[in-house]
Amino acid sequence: MSLDDGNIPQDWKDGHVIPIHKKGSRVDVSNYRPVSLTSTICKIMEELLRKAFLDHLIDNRFVADHQRGFVRGRSCSTQLLEVLDKWTGILGRDGDVDVVYLDLAKAFDSVPHNRLLLEIESYDVKGTSLEWIKNFLIWRRQLVMVAGTGLSGHQH
Numbered sequence: 001m002s003l004d005d006g007n008i009p010q011d012w013k014d015g016h017v018i019p020i021h022k023k024g025s026r027v028d029v030s031n032y033r034p035v036s037l038t039s040t041i042c043k044i045m046e047e048l049l050r051k052a053f054l055d056h057l058i059d060n061r062f063v064a065d066h067q068r069g070f071v072r073g074r075s076c077s078t079q080l081l082e083v084l085d086k087w088t089g090i091l092g093r094d095g096d097v098d099v100v101y102l103d104l105a106k107a108f109d110s111v112p113h114n115r116l117l118l119e120i121e122s123y124d125v126k127g128t129s130l131e132w133i134k135n136f137l138i139w140r141r142q143l144v145m146v147a148g149t150g151l152s153g154h155q156h
């Protein structure tokens with residue numbers, strides 16, 4: 001029903017965030033990694049929709065041949081091996097290789113949801129699938145547990 005009508009029950013979008021200590025001083029909040037425990041059924045639905053979306057992108061040739069991450073049979077490891085092979089060939093011919101590394105670890109966190117939805121729609125995703133994704137992104141709630149006490153927060 002959730003996918004058929006494009007709606008998600010609110011409790012599926014609620015997350016319980018547990019701060020996990022990584023290293024260093026326990027009084028420095030930057031030494032904690034937030035782990036969000038969310039609805040299992042929502043995670044399953046999210047995975048089903050992700051798979052259908054990726055299949056749609058591949059079937060309609062929206063995914064470039066050089067795309068590696070998130071594509072079946074293509075991994076970041078094989079990408080690394082391919083690029084190292086190219087660099088070795090260039091250097092073997094006395095060529096030069098310049099490399100720029102980017103850390104995109106938090107890139108998704110900085111994408112405005114309206115822009116993301118427009119991009120998804122541009123790949124011919126419409127109807128209840130698009131509504132489900134939109135509903136997934138809005139009115140999320142978090143409850144952070146610190147020393148057994150819950151502190152609530154909302155994302156709109």
